[in-house]
Amino acid sequence: MRVGVLTGGGDCPGLNAVIRAVVRKGNKDYGYEFVGFRDGWRGPLEGDTMPLxxxxxxxxxxxxxxxxxxxRTNLMKIDGGVERVKDNMAGLGIDALVAIGGEDTLGVATQLTERGVNVIGVPKTIDNDLNATxxxxxxxxxxxxxxxxxxxxxxxxxxxxxxxxxxVMGRHAGWIALHAGMAGGANVILIPERPFDIHQVVAHVESRFKTNYAPIIVVAEGAHPQEGQMELATGETDSFGHVRLGGIGQRLxxxxxxxxGxxxxxxxxxxxxxxGTPSAFDRVLATRLGVNAAEAVHAGDFGKMVALQGTNIVRVPLAAATEKLKTVPVERYEEAEVFFG
Amino acid sequence: MRVGVLTGGGDCPGLNAVIRAVVRKGNKDYGYEFVGFRDGWRGPLEGDTMPLxxxxxxxxxxxxxxxxxxxRTNLMKIDGGVERVKDNMAGLGIDALVAIGGEDTLGVATQLTERGVNVIGVPKTIDNDLNATxxxxxxxxxxxxxxxxxxxxxxxxxxxxxxxxxxVMGRHAGWIALHAGMAGGANVILIPERPFDIHQVVAHVESRFKTNYAPIIVVAEGAHPQEGQMELATGETDSFGHVRLGGIGQRLxxxxxxxxGxxxxxxxxxxxxxxGTPSAFDRVLATRLGVNAAEAVHAGDFGKMVALQGTNIVRVPLAAATEKLKTVPVERYEEAEVFFG
Amino acid sequence: MRVGVLTGGGDCPGLNAVIRAVVRKGNKDYGYEFVGFRDGWRGPLEGDTMPLxxxxxxxxxxxxxxxxxxxRTNLMKIDGGVERVKDNMAGLGIDALVAIGGEDTLGVATQLTERGVNVIGVPKTIDNDLNATxxxxxxxxxxxxxxxxxxxxxxxxxxxxxxxxxxVMGRHAGWIALHAGMAGGANVILIPERPFDIHQVVAHVESRFKTNYAPIIVVAEGAHPQEGQMELATGETDSFGHVRLGGIGQRLxxxxxxxxGxxxxxxxxxxxxxxGTPSAFDRVLATRLGVNAAEAVHAGDFGKMVALQGTNIVRVPLAAATEKLKTVPVERYEEAEVFFG
Amino acid sequence: MRVGVLTGGGDCPGLNAVIRAVVRKGNKDYGYEFVGFRDGWRGPLEGDTMPLxxxxxxxxxxxxxxxxxxxRTNLMKIDGGVERVKDNMAGLGIDALVAIGGEDTLGVATQLTERGVNVIGVPKTIDNDLNATxxxxxxxxxxxxxxxxxxxxxxxxxxxxxxxxxxVMGRHAGWIALHAGMAGGANVILIPERPFDIHQVVAHVESRFKTNYAPIIVVAEGAHPQEGQMELATGETDSFGHVRLGGIGQRLxxxxxxxxGxxxxxxxxxxxxxxGTPSAFDRVLATRLGVNAAEAVHAGDFGKMVALQGTNIVRVPLAAATEKLKTVPVERYEEAEVFFG
Structure with a gap:
């Protein structure tokens, strides 16, 4: 059996650990051969491969x-893209695909599954905002x-x-701000899920200065003030049409x-x-996901994504990962608020 | 309301984060006063306190x-120890106790609960071998x-x-060896739960040398060979009667x-x-446990331990934590074995 | 003998190590008492002290x-500032001053010396651009x-x-860019001392892309293109009148x-x-400077700055530190250029 | 011109940085070809090479x-070793050798120079005890x-x-203990250069316990008590005849x-x-030494070692490096003693 592997979307520490684990497990226990597709969906689309x-x-x-x-090649926006992928896979003798990626990559994987391609998904997002894991x-x-x-x-x-x-990063979900802010002893944490009141932020800052400690504010890039409170720079776009990151920190x-004053x-x-190098937690998680993705291929349990639930790696339908964004629940934010000011 | 806090057993990065969170939450939301007991159970036993x-x-x-x-003062081995603790708490006007510790500390907490003391437990063990969390x-x-x-x-x-x-550490459970070995790309991982076969270890080492990479073996301090395979030094004891750590690595x-050769x-x-300083994961976990321990005190839900299950902090009976050791299950070791040799 | 200590200008990892070393050495070997002045020259100016x-x-x-x-209080711009410092020192019974700071702080120290104040300087600049050390x-x-x-x-x-x-930092001297770029394997390093040719930068970038590696460019904040080559944003100033850092990286x-493309x-x-915490090198250097500053006070060798030359701590005239900026010499930049492209 | 490169003795973070710098400089500016010799002097002795x-x-x-x-192959102990190296170099068309190593490696390099081989030395010792740099x-x-x-x-x-x-490491010189102890705020530092008085060590420990801080003692592996003060384990040797490291810390x-008590x-x-990965300081130093070693080859200035003096890389006679050990001078130890107890 030949299995293709690809990584899509923004990079993340741990991608290589997943790739290694899929290959080692598949080689050792099932005798699989692996083929690497280059640059996300561009690889299978153009048949661009590397030995793996x-x-x-x-x-x-x-x-x-x-x-x-x-x-960030989006297969679904390319005419005949799916057919080209199927043809290339057939031409290369590839029976199944392990797709490691975030919302976009797994969305494509879901659609490929519906059109008869054998896909296993591995969830990846630095923002931790994927559902079902x-x-x-x-x-x-x-x-x-x-x-x-x-x-x-x-x-x-x-x-x-x-x-x-x-x-910090986090356009739609404030997980990095929440965890880093809590771990770093921030005096205010601002996240996209909860438009902030600039008067309250200022009150926390002033109360902090009074105690002779200096205020540290952690803000997710997607955080924003309550309506009408602060004028924000309109988002500049770069020459590729992406909105430039940054801005809210400087405005604050x-x-x-x-x-x-x-x-x-x-x-x-x-x-x-x-x-850079992944933390031990991320290496272990990525390695376990990779091992389990190879097992899912072996079980023929396609259309699934491997996921962490508690301390177990489980399989969930690919669609479950992308049906909604996992945002910070109100109770978690309230835990963090204990330390504001 | 006055609440006492103590930390027992071996130290662990995150203890201070728990203490801070209990105090901050209790102060802010419930108006509690806190008293620190020094040096584990010695504090309440002798009425040795510090401001908190x-x-x-x-x-x-x-x-x-x-x-x-x-x-490591063990209250239960001291004649009239429990009564002295109760007297000291009464004398100091302390209504409840937050006990942060491992198997021994929580075991004492369980028995105090049975004798009418209001205790909330917070689980602590660097070895990760406490049940129910x-x-x-x-x-x-x-x-x-x-x-x-x-x-x-x-x-x-x-x-x-x-x-x-x-x-690495791990007398009775191999969690640190398992995770660090997996994260570090070890070629062999040896844990107390599974007596090792020295011939197989040697086979992995030799196969590794053949590929021109050098073998790295991660061994938990409590790991041991299958019966009759290797002569081990008898455990030396230090002047306090503790068995000296170390030994198996050198013997291997x-x-x-x-x-x-x-x-x-x-x-x-x-x-x-x-x-040293805790990782972000440990700071967040410790902080959340501390906040939730203060909530448990406020709820009067004594005799419980706060614990992590999935991404939630829950309360479980104190006894659940200590009824058995949480060891590495066979499936987790098999995941790691994929990368041996 | 009573000795005052102050720290001026931008903060730097190692300041506390100097303070500790001055105090420990002065206490132990000479029986000195120390007084801390708060917030640079504002402390002696206003007689604002803390125990040390x-x-x-x-x-x-x-x-x-x-x-x-x-x-950044500049004593020399304040009418009667020097007299107030002398009066406050006399009032507090302070015989000598250890001033830890950069160009500005040491410049003031030089002028105080000329007006009869006993000062020892300790050089501090994150940019490494102070002469004589x-x-x-x-x-x-x-x-x-x-x-x-x-x-x-x-x-x-x-x-x-x-x-x-x-x-990276470096308005007038490119030391941080030079060292970090060399250590990090940068493909281009741009420093203020040498206006860059944007065509050459682009040539290095393109040659790097051809080898399938991605180009990393390290640029000091004060680096700039050769005349007429790139339009730079005019320096924005913040509400305190300081020019905002940043800009050249984004423009590049x-x-x-x-x-x-x-x-x-x-x-x-x-x-x-x-x-944050200083590296071991900085802790050793700062500690040695502090010990030697206390020795200089004891020797009555005022008007001097302690400095590192080779592996020795020596004393040089305060004026030597500030007479000119220590910039990156051409040979050092040429060493780095070996690795461009 | 073809140049051989070898690394001898114990490994050290920065070796690869030297190798890279020699090759990059030699390739780019002089058009040299490089050949890597494997495993120190064993490489040229047996003609075992790799592309570089x-x-x-x-x-x-x-x-x-x-x-x-x-x-640790010692060429000088092998009959006809030097002749075999000369023959192998001639056979491979290699005109000069860059030898990166410590006392032993540079000692051999010195003798090869005397017998007509073109050698440039690069000093390497983790213990920092090589003279002339x-x-x-x-x-x-x-x-x-x-x-x-x-x-x-x-x-x-x-x-x-x-x-x-x-x-910590340091059999003959206490540089690592001195610097790490000073940087880490140790309460006692023990080095091979100065036999310690166990009564004084105990006095420091006891004085430290009185202040409610715990004592940290940093000891170089080669440190030892004054004669007759403590019984030391006789040095065990391993199956290769090397004396096992360790021992003094446990005895203390x-x-x-x-x-x-x-x-x-x-x-x-x-x-x-x-x-592991070298610090920035070591990467810059190693890179500069490598660049300058290539320059020394180009200048035909053989029989020299490149060395750091102040902030400059200079060339010194190979023999200067090994004529005596660079130990910790008494003034440096006295600086550290300020912080004992």
């Missing part, structure tokens, strides 16, 4: 990124990186009697300076959060 | 260890430290064509050298695994 | 920032943080076939995208570079 | 260990690792009111327990100190 044997996956466990490359790999690494940055900023904020705003710094500075952690 | 207000817990979130101190704080930090050490040892092993044996190195070296990570 | 005994400096060695606080503490920490960020960005750049631009990303992203490391 | 072009050194900068392998690469990484371990041990020692002894723990534990950092 044991030697190819040797030493990649601790490495960030993906040896297969990635892209307790955690996604990469998230723990991002939270650790953001937490370490917050640890560092405490001392500089206090020495200069400044407020420091840390902007300006607003806090002008409302409190104290210095405020912002830091945008950006791409540093998603690169 | 908001100032006392400021800045302790990222710090390892416990500001309350710890000890998916994870205990400190474990993730220990696994990260061990994984980073393994990462470092790969390059030195390869440069010298040596086998390297890493001995000698055995591998003599059986393969290749150099082997061992490293015992020891106390480095349990000190 | 052994207990006050206990545990601060590994902590970033400064327990004394800092500010081989290195300043904080620099090694900043370089390590930037290098770790670059390590992380390599994998994300490669996975997405993107160029990544990392903007836009320029590279438009000239190469490849995606480019920028990351501004910002304040994360100057906070 | 730009592709071979790509991506190795941040990796610990050495892609060339290493060994201010620092050797690998040392800073080892000190950082040991310092981080000490940071972690402070909290566990305090929580349990224990003394903790950290045994026992001695402190029995003399003070307090618990003491020891940790032996061992091989973890020499593996």
């Amino acid at each position: 044997d044991r030697a190819a996956v040797s030493g990649i466990l601790p490495r960030g990124g993906t040896i297969l490359g990635s892209s 307790d955690y996604t790999f990469g998230f723990d690494t991002a939270v650790n990186i953001a937490t370490e940055a917050i640890d560092r900023l405490h001392t500089t904020a206090e020495s200069h009697h400044r407020a420091l705003i840390v902007e 710094a300006e607003e806090i300076e002008s409302r409190t 104290k210095e405020a500075r912002s830091v945008v952690l950006g791409h540093v959060q998603r690169g | 207000d908001r100032a006392a817990v400021s800045g302790i979130l990222p710090r390892g260890g416990t500001i309350l101190g710890s000890s 998916d994870y205990t704080f400190g474990f993730d930090t220990a696994v990260n430290i061990a994984t980073e050490a393994i990462d470092r040892l790969h390059t030195t092993a390869e440069s010298h064509h040596r086998a390297l044996i890493v001995e 190195a000698e055995e591998i050298e003599s059986r393969t 290749k150099e082997a070296r061992s490293v015992v990570l020891g106390h480095v695994q349990r000190g | 005994d052994r207990a006050a400096v206990s545990g601060i060695l590994p902590r970033g920032g400064t327990i004394l606080g800092s500010s 081989d290195y300043t503490f904080g620099f090694d920490t900043a370089v390590n943080i930037a290098t770790e960020a670059i390590d992380r960005l390599h994998t994300t750049a490669e996975s997405h076939h993107r160029a990544l631009i990392v903007e 990303a836009e320029e590279i995208e438009s000239r190469t 490849k995606e480019a992203r920028s990351v501004v490391l910002g304040h994360v570079q100057r906070g | 072009d730009r592709a071979a050194v790509s991506g190795i900068l941040p990796r610990g260990g050495t892609i060339l392998g290493s060994s 201010d620092y050797t690469f690998g040392f800073d990484t080892a000190v950082n690792i040991a310092t981080e371990a000490i940071d972690r041990l402070h909290t566990t020692a305090e929580s349990h009111h224990r003394a903790l002894i950290v045994e 723990a026992e001695e402190i327990e029995s003399r003070t 307090k618990e003491a534990r020891s940790v032996v950092l061992g091989h973890v100190q020499r593996g």
